[in-house]
Amino acid sequence: MRVVIADKFPENYLLEFRSLGLEVEYRPEASATELPAIAGDCEILVVRSTKVTRETIEAASRLQLVIRAGAGIDTIDVDAASARGIYVTNCPGKNSVAVAELTVGLILALDRRIPQNTADLREGQWNKKEYSKADGLKGKTLGLVGLGSIGQAVARRAAAFEMNLVGYTRSPHLELAQSLGIVPCATLFELAERSDVVSVHIPGTAENRGLFGDAFFARMKHGASFVNTSRGSLHDTAALEKAMRERNLRVGLDVYNPEPEGGTASFDHPLCKLPGFVGTHHIGASTEQAQNAIAAEAVRICREFIKLGQPQNAVNIERASPAKVQLIVRHYDRVGVLASVLAIVRKYGLNVEEMTNTIFAGAKAAVATIRLASAPPLAMTTEIEDLKDQIIQVTVKPF
């Protein structure tokens, strides 16, 4: 099998890929536009920030698995992959601590204006008078949007600063919130109104695009802080700029919209020049620890995929199966039995939605579970039962 690694990857984990017997093509400088040509004949594609477009998916006729060596999957055209039966996986939770640490760094930097202090010192300017004005974090309220892996890691760290925690999530998990000392908010606006600092930890999906705009910022307290280490598509840049100018909002960003694709580029962003801004270069996941944890997970996914034919952490499996009925066929483990059964299913015009075949110890018998969208007619099950010397038992159960 051939794997293309189209991003920078730790050297020792490249060796691990090779030790799996894979032919590894390492292309750390590959861009999204070059990828269709590079990934043309690989079975497995591993990317970190490089975008995997529809063109790449369609050009890679042997592709079976895309591993996103990170958390967010908005850089992959998942719909295009699903339409061609290609698995997409990510490495959930493996870079959460790194992002949480950076988030706390941005929150502290905003409160004490650490980068602005440093800039003045560099300019030969002593200004204790100005920089002595800071609030402090103890007793302030941190509003966490999203209580997944990163939101939880930020909560644990903010608790050590004795901050009060409120949270908003689409999938409320009251026990979890309680165990982290987070008071749930019923709406995003309630969170905006209660928080001194808002920190965003949700995916950059189409439905979350622009979630943080004029209406949200208008509800935040004057002089509060907004931190986004998730995705630039989540905030409206013009609305943020307005809130910074009119409501004295402080802003800490690791992510931008748009963001340069490569590691270096010129970058002219309206917010970066404003005094209440602190920013980093989408480096949330960029610690040795996180990169090694991500690489180890990518290797593990590959190893399991080679062994079982199915990857862990797949994000594009249909969860709500269209199947309504299970046709359970106990049969002798012989050549052609399944083909005969499926030929009968086909004759009756039923579509197989899902199917598994489990072999019993000794490999004499097996059970096939064939999931169908609608109930099979009696004539069909009778016809299967009548397959001489092939079938042990046929049952039908609702699914």
Ligand SMILES: NC(=O)C1=CN([C@@H]2O[C@H](COP(=O)(O)OP(=O)(O)OC[C@H]3O[C@@H](n4cnc5c(N)ncnc54)[C@H](O)[C@@H]3O)[C@@H](O)[C@H]2O)C=CC1
């Ligand atoms: N700056 C960086 O380098 C990094 C950024 N990220 C970003 O952080 C995001 C979050 O990562 P994880 O916490 O690991 O993901 P996660 O999947 O563990 O958690 C995301 C949570 O957000 C919730 N959610 C989704 N939409 C929501 C909405 N509209 N309102 C409230 N809750 C909502 C989900 O239910 C889920 O619980 C990633 O999707 C990625 O975009 C992740 C890693 C590195």
Ligand SMILES: O=C(O)CCC(=O)C(=O)O
């Ligand atoms: O690997 C990176 O630098 C980006 C990480 C990221 O944004 C993610 O994991 O979603």
